Every structure is written in structure tokens, then in C-alpha cells.
Amino acid sequence: MVKTIIHLIAFIMVTLIIMNPYQQKWIEVLTNARVPNWKIEVQGDDIYIEMPHVTDLKLIHDNLPETLGLMSLDIHEPKKRLKFILHNGYENFDYTLNPNEKDLDGE
Numbered sequence: 001m002v003k004t005i006i007h008l009i010a011f012i013m014v015t016l017i018i019m020n021p022y023q024q025k026w027i028e029v030l031t032n033a034r035v036p037n038w039k040i041e042v043q044g045d046d047i048y049i050e051m052p053h054v055t056d057l058k059l060i061h062d063n064l065p066e067t068l069g070l071m072s073l074d075i076h077e078p079k080k081r082l083k084f085i086l087h088n089g090y091e092n093f094d095y096t097l098n099p100n101e102k103d104l105d106g107e
Helices: 002-018 021-032 057-074
Strands: 039-043 046-050 082-087 092-097
Touching: 021 039, 021 046, 021 057, 021 082, 057 082, 057 092
Parallel strands: 046 082
Antiparallel strands: 039 046, 082 092
């Protein structure tokens, strides 16, 4: 049990060191939104959000830009490229905030 807790603390510390402040703040804002049954986690430079199977992904897709825009009002860190990967168990889509040239070129 103690060994497991030590490993968990080490994982959390490494994750916080690796995340950039902008990504860290988004994780905090999304977690504080307390959306039931949404699992929000870091996936490299991206944020992965697992939603319940019954979630209407088209509805999420259509409203995400406006919703993130409103949520971003609480974020004052310098903006960086950040991809959100949303998955409901059956399908998924990506949404990128502050896309870079590679994103815009469709590569």
C-alpha cells in the first residue's frame, strides 16, 4: 500500500513537471467544472477526455468552441497549442486551441 502511494505521488509530480502551465490550467479548469463521469487526463502535450458511452458527441462537437471560449476567460497563462481529444467509447474527435502551422496545413 505504501509503495503504491509513493508510486502515485511520483507519477503526479512527474506529470506536473512535464505539463506546461497552459495545459495545467486547462486540466484544473476542466476538472473544476465537475462534469459527471468525464475522465480528464494528460496525454503528452494534449488533453484526453473520456465521456460516457451515451454522450452525444455531435452535440459536444458543435458546442465545444463556444464552451472552451467561455472557459478560457479564467485562464491567464500564455497561450500554447493544445489539442483536446474527446472520446465517448464509440467515436472520437480532436479540437485544437491555438493551432500551429502544421495543424493549419492539415498534416
